[in-house]
Amino acid sequence: MLKEKEDEAFSFVSEVCWHYYINGMTQAEIGTALGVTRLRVNQAIQKAKALGIVKVQIESPFLPRVEQQNDLRAALGLDQVLIAPANRDQYDFHTPVGAALASFLSRHLETAGWQKIGVSWGMTLQRAITHMARQNFPDLEIISMIGGTTKGAIFNSFGIASGFAERLGASYSLLAAPIFLSEGIDREAFLGQEIFREHLAKFEQLDAAILTASDISARSYLVSSGLPSTDHAERLLQLGAIGDVVGRFLDAEGHSVTNDLDARTIGITLDTLAAIPEKILVAAGPHKVNVIRAAARHGLVTMLITDDVTADLLLATA
Structure with missing residues (x-):
């Protein structure tokens, strides 16, 4: 169960980054699209940077739905x-x-x-x-x-x-x-x-x-x-x-x-x-x-x- 929650969190971070860096959406637009607050979107972006997910491109096996x-x-x-x-x-x-x-x-x-x-x-x-x-x-x-x-x-x-x-x-x-x-x-x-x-x-x-x-x-x-x-x-x-x-x-x-x-x-x-x-x-x-x-x-x-x-x-x- 813990592993599933970790995977879900990592998938969410990846999707936020995709919308932000690839689709060019604002944090507010991402929050509306995903049904979360702008704060949570910002936290996901910061987490991605800390984990090294965001480089020249977004690399994640969890990105696909x-x-x-x-x-x-x-x-x-x-x-x-x-x-x-x-x-x-x-x-x-x-x-x-x-x-x-x-x-x-x-x-x-x-x-x-x-x-x-x-x-x-x-x-x-x-x-x-x-x-x-x-x-x-x-x-x-x-x-x-x-x-x-x-x-x-x-x-x-x-x-x-x-x-x-x-x-x-x-x-x-x-x-x-x-x-x-x-x-x-x-x-x-x-x-x-x-x-x-x-x-x-x-x-x-x-x-x-x-x-x-x-x-x-x-x-x-x-x-x-x-x-x-x-x-x-x-x-x-x-x-x-x-x-x-x-x-x-x-x-x-x-x-x-x-x-x-x-x-x-x-x-x-x-x-x-x-x-x-x-x-x-x-x-x-x-x-x-x-x-x-x-x-x-x-x-x-x-x-x-x-x-x-x-x-x-x-x-x-x-």
């Missing part, structure tokens, strides 16, 4: 779920889950033995990079799994792969191609170049993949900056697509949606992705609930990192 995590893991049929508390009044679906990914990787990479990690793109992964402490894994290689765009350089596939590598002291390999080829270009001939053959072969050797998912709306980086034309989004919706993972589109049941972009897409295939041992999907927001579930149904996820707002919605519609 264990019951909710276990319920969601069972509902989606996953190996692991990590849930970050969000600021519900000023909701940001990138920062909390990005910070949670950073915390997870900082701990997990010490023992995982990974040598090759595939990465996707997006603002959530960029937020993870900004929250990561520098480490040194010279034998680790970060590999971009999709082509890039000429826009959004900080968080497209080129920036994400190099960003993770810089923080982790690792090497990186870029898929130096557009995510969608222009019409009329022979895809087989294009990918037959030695530089692309070598890169695509690395997809079969990945130990883990770090993924994002998007719906089909202007909030999606792929839709706003990657699709060849605005007409493609409407056509995809008409075909039953509800979102994408690595530029491959899924319907609500997790089935691949065949479309005219398939032959022009440069990146990992869903079959190859599904065969990777560990697949970490980092995604949050009410607009991503359906595509998160679809990705899990397709077998593209072994671990989900999300926030409590999204977890509530996923469980409510399970």
Whole structure:
């Protein structure tokens, strides 16, 4: 019983610090959100400093909401779920889950033995990079799994792969191609170049993949900056697509949606992705609930990192 009380107190301190340092909430706002006084919030922050919990990032195995995590893991049929508390009044679906990914990787990479990690793109992964402490894994290689765009350089596939590598002291390999080829270009001939053959072969050797998912709306980086034309989004919706993972589109049941972009897409295939041992999907927001579930149904996820707002919605519609 004493151990349980200690664990509960430590979990409370960790959650207070998450809201204060990651979500940028005031002590009064945290007190209201958690149903405690401002004094207790202040005491928790001071205790965290005294215990060394607060450093460059918050490290605590008690941070996830264990019951909710276990319920969601069972509902989606996953190996692991990590849930970050969000600021519900000023909701940001990138920062909390990005910070949670950073915390997870900082701990997990010490023992995982990974040598090759595939990465996707997006603002959530960029937020993870900004929250990561520098480490040194010279034998680790970060590999971009999709082509890039000429826009959004900080968080497209080129920036994400190099960003993770810089923080982790690792090497990186870029898929130096557009995510969608222009019409009329022979895809087989294009990918037959030695530089692309070598890169695509690395997809079969990945130990883990770090993924994002998007719906089909202007909030999606792929839709706003990657699709060849605005007409493609409407056509995809008409075909039953509800979102994408690595530029491959899924319907609500997790089935691949065949479309005219398939032959022009440069990146990992869903079959190859599904065969990777560990697949970490980092995604949050009410607009991503359906595509998160679809990705899990397709077998593209072994671990989900999300926030409590999204977890509530996923469980409510399970």
